[in-house]
Amino acid sequence: MKELNKQTVEKPALPVRILQFGEGNFLRAFVDWQIHKANDAGVMNHGIAVVQPIEKGMAGALKAQDCMYHVVLEGFNAREITLVKSIVDAINPYEDYTAYENIFLSNDLEMIISNTTEAGIRYEEGDDITALPPESYPAKITALLYKRWKKFGSSGKGLLIICCELIEDNGSTLRRYVLKHAERNNLEAGFIDWVKDACHFCDSLVDRIVTGFPHDEIDAIKAETGFNDNLVVKGEYFHVWAIGGGANTGDKLPLDKAGLNVLFMEDIRPFRAKKVKILNGSHTAMAAIALQMGCVTVREAFGVPDVERFIRTMVNTEILPSIDEDAEELRQFAGKILERFYNPSLKHYLKDISLNSLSKWEARCYPTLFDNYLKGRKSPHITFSFAALLLLYSGRSASKEFFPGDTPESVEFIRAGFDILNIGGWVKAVCDNRRIWQEEFSMLPFFAEEVTRYVEMILDRGMKESLYILSNTLSISPSNDPL
Secondary structure, eight states, X not given: OEEOSTTTSOOOOOOEEEEEEOOSHHHHHTHHHHHHHHHHHTSOOOEEEEEOSSSSSSHHHHHHTTTOEEEEEEOSSOEEEEEEOOEEEEEOTTTOHHHHHHHHTOSSOOEEEEOOOTTTSOOOTTOOTTSSSOSSHHHHHHHHHHHHHHHHGGGSOOOEEEEOOSSTTHHHHHXXXXXXXXXXXXXXXXXXXXXXXXXXXXXXXXXXOEEEOOTTTHHHHHHHHTEEOSOOEEEESXXXXXXXXXXXXXXXXXXXXXXXXXXXESOOHHHHHHHIIIIIHHHHHHHHHHGGGTOOBHHHHHTSHHHHHHHHHHIIIIIGGGSOSOHHHHHHHHHXXXXXXXXTTOOOXXXXXXXXXXXXXXXXXHHHHHHHHHTTOOOHHHHHHHHHHHHXXXXXXXXXXXOOOSOHHHHHHHHHHOOTTOHHHXXXXXXXXXXXXXXXXXXXXTHHHHHHHHHHHHHHHOHHHHHHHHHHTOTTOSOSSOO
């Protein structure tokens, strides 16, 4: 078996046109894979320099393989293994700031792409933009853009900046924080104008399930490829990347010309809203329920008739009616999403989906609940999923060994306040805790009461029977009035 490096594989020399913040599984199996495909198709000639956004990361592991690795993609009727060669260099700016600076001050550089996780795009008051490097991602971008402006002046050399973080208005938010850092640090008006006029921050939405390093298959994959690749990453064949900014962005990043499912839109918010409600909302709702039925993966959960029926009913009767788009197009869109849950090749672990479920439920499920309330409609399945989530976090559910991966203070509040003799009081206290939630749940009539009844039902009947009751009767609703 061969080692994976430039001595065993011919690798093209590419100019570094993309600076990428983030070296994790998702970007490598999504963005870097797409750039490789576009280079191979001859529609681009772009090399990527990957930067660790935090002090500890994978730059060293990438360099050990000359920044090459295999991506294994599997769908129902498709399987593909690609040796990705689009990454030119991997840099740890905390150890080699000079190499990092040389890249962001390069004439060749055209764009920045990032996935610094949901917590990455945040404003840190007092973050030192003169540090080498600054701590937060927005401060890093402010500092590198300022140095780039100082070198090239206002004549040009602005950058296209595309954010892949799973937060709403990701690029717009980063732009706002960069300008805020510039103003707080009294940087020149000319620089601020250059950021506004010459640099373009794009909101984007990414979609591909990436399960990461395939531990249980790695020996077979190495034998198949013939390489000792320790950075293999596995995901589903399906992918879509919606990028805001219109067609002009596509001129600089013509991935669609290589047959990739990349959509350039003026405004991605409507697309994002329906994708988050249907795919991510279903994942979050299902994880809280299926973990309490002993399921481990999405595929295993969807193989349980009660769980599958719950999710399909929730999507068809609550999520889709909350979205103001053509009903038939929505139905087809949702069908393609739910089809992915059956993929037998992916081990998408429910415990991974359940990480930070409190904020995820609020971002992914609450909008359906609220939009239906405004339409005079009830959302019993969405409400039931919240009850299941609170019970899962309480430590009193059927999933005795589960411990939430979430904000410790929020988990402690939920666990410490649980009172089997006063479930209603416990539910109301959790719903009213604005340190946990951004939204004010009390504005929805009967919400806490409905959640209480579902929690009591799950404790009394168990999850399986509760799902059956919900699906077949919906008889425990306390009122005919909409939530």
